[in-house]
Amino acid sequence: MSTLNSSILQIKDVTKVFKLGGLLFGSELSAVDHVSLEVGREKVLSLVGESGSGKTTLSRIILGLIEPTNGQILYEDLDIRNAKGRQLRRFRKEVQPIFQNPFETFNPFKRVDRYLLGSALGYKVANSKSEARRIVSEALDIVGLSYTMVEGQFPHEFSGGELQRVSIARALVTNPRLLIADEPVSMIDASTRMGILNILMDLRKRFSMSIVYITHDLDTAYYVSDQIAVMCRGCVVECGDVEDVLTDPVHPYTQMLLKCLPEPDPTRRWEGHIELAGLEVKEYETAGCKFSKRCPNSEDKCLKERPPDVEVESRSGYRFVKCWKCVREGV
Amino acid sequence: MYAGKIVEMGPVDEIYGEPQHPYTKFLISSLPKIGDKEKKGSISGKPPSLVKPPAGCRFNPRCPFMMEVCKVEEPVLKEVRPDHHAACHLLG
Ligand SMILES: Nc1ncnc2c1ncn2[C@@H]1O[C@H](COP(=O)(O)OP(=O)(O)OP(=O)(O)O)[C@@H](O)[C@H]1O
Ligand SMILES: [Mg+2]
Numbered sequence: 001m002s003t004l005n006s007s008i009l010q011i012k013d014v015t016k017v018f019k020l021g022g023l024l025f026g027s028e029l030s031a032v033d034h035v036s037l038e039v040g041r042e043k044v045l046s047l048v049g050e051s052g053s054g055k056t057t058l059s060r061i062i063l064g065l066i067e068p069t070n071g072q073i074l075y076e077d078l079d080i081r082n083a084k085g086r087q088l089r090r091f092r093k094e095v096q097p098i099f100q101n102p103f104e105t106f107n108p109f110k111r112v113d114r115y116l117l118g119s120a121l122g123y124k125v126a127n128s129k130s131e132a133r134r135i136v137s138e139a140l141d142i143v144g145l146s147y148t149m150v151e152g153q154f155p156h157e158f159s160g161g162e163l164q165r166v167s168i169a170r171a172l173v174t175n176p177r178l179l180i181a182d183e184p185v186s187m188i189d190a191s192t193r194m195g196i197l198n199i200l201m202d203l204r205k206r207f208s209m210s211i212v213y214i215t216h217d218l219d220t221a222y223y224v225s226d227q228i229a230v231m232c233r234g235c236v237v238e239c240g241d242v243e244d245v246l247t248d249p250v251h252p253y254t255q256m257l258l259k260c261l262p263e264p265d266p267t268r269r270w271e272g273h274i275e276l277a278g279l280e281v282k283e284y285e286t287a288g289c290k291f292s293k294r295c296p297n298s299e300d301k302c303l304k305e306r307p308p309d310v311e312v313e314s315r316s317g318y319r320f321v322k323c324w325k326c327v328r329e330g331v
Numbered sequence: 332m333y334a335g336k337i338v339e340m341g342p343v344d345e346i347y348g349e350p351q352h353p354y355t356k357f358l359i360s361s362l363p364k365i366g367d368k369e370k371k372g373s374i375s376g377k378p379p380s381l382v383k384p385p386a387g388c389r390f391n392p393r394c395p396f397m398m399e400v401c402k403v404e405e406p407v408l409k410e411v412r413p414d415h416h417a418a419c420h421l422l423g
Contacts, residue, residue, distance in 0.1 A: 159378055161378070191333075191373065192378065
């Protein structure tokens with residue numbers, strides 16, 4: 001699957017088991033379940049799936065914020081679990097997050113320009129205040145803002161879209177190679193969302209960055225990405241070139257997501273959760289295919305045994321689907 | 332809805348097929364769609380302050396079709412089709 005150094009990030013058989021509390025005390029849930037994926041150099045990989053499919057958990061594992069129960073994350077051949085000292089600092093600079101809610105990214109009581117200068121000094125990308133200011137100005141220019149626009153301002157003085165731009169600038173201060181953007185536009189005003197997505201696409205072109213874009217929204221995933229991985233209860237059930245997967249989905253779960261796209265209502269679709277809360281834990285506990293309880297093609301085997309990855313023929317790279325029906329009938 | 336005011340309302344299909352208000356038109360043309368790789372723009376300018384919204388039509392500072400009247404007089408919702416209303420001075 002991998003050719004040497006064609007990818008910047010390798011996710012190798014990663015699993016994260018959470019122990020549940022409350023009513024379900026004592027039980028466990030694999031929020032990420034044997035996931036293997038690669039992010040190509042200068043490529044955008046989208047992670048999509050309904051609410052509670054493990055997207056955020058996986059993104060936090062990639063960022064090193066939570067430790068996987070099993071498996072490995074390799075960033076440029078560096079196993080991040082073993083990274084220390086200089087290597088760890090390099091990883092933290094080069095892999096930067098962008099979160100859903102920009103108002104939570106910033107300290108509400110701290111002026112935004114100070115926060116940005118602090119980042120530049122803290123990551124030691126600048127050695128003096130004047131150098132920090134130059135780096136921060138450059139980062140703000142890239143996202144279509146300027147230093148004078150943010151100087152002396154507090155986070156609440158910005159609109160959501162503007163502050164999300166500032167948070168992208170914050171990520172750019174360290175000159176990252178890989179951005180992990182978890183629902184970066186789902187809270188942004190509809191009229192400015194495309195501006196933010198276009199910034200991300202420019203970054204990839206102008207600065208050769210790679211991006212992991214996490215979303216519920218298949219249309220924006222199609223718009224920004226090269227590759228797509230579809231997650232269902234911790235498992236990647238279908239993965240491949242975005243054009244292939246979204247215009248010709250093979251897994252019944254992907255087909256359902258495409259059908260369930262909420263009515264084209266620009267104000268509603270972005271909040272569109274297709275949630276089935278009661279089912280969620282039951283599906284996580286299924287020994288077989290995680291979608292088998294809802295799948296129209298389900299057979300006994302689907303409920304009992306985990307399906308293997310089945311390769312799907314594609315002219316644009318490796319594509320697979322995790323489905324017993326494809327084993328039975330071929331693809 | 333724009334800046335706290337309804338600018339257009341009506342049957343979803345009709346609004347998607349034939350939007351009447353410049354804001355709705357833009358919003359719909361800028362939505363990405365599976366199968367369409369064309370670059371989409373965003374409306375230039377930023378959403379207005381809700382504390383001190385612009386006088387007249389709230390969309391006027393960003394509207395490509397802005398006229399003098401738009402800066403002074405706030406448009407009201409007019410019925411453009413049965414059950415389909417839009418608030419814009421362009422719609423006579
Ligand atoms: N710290 C935790 N302890 C226990 N369970 C957790 C924890 N964090 C996440 N989970 C569970 O793991 C599953 C996956 O959650 P995650 O937040 O990764 O999903 P997601 O795909 O990002 O969902 P959304 O689209 O709603 O953001 C959920 O069932 C969630 O309840
Ligand atoms: Mg999430």
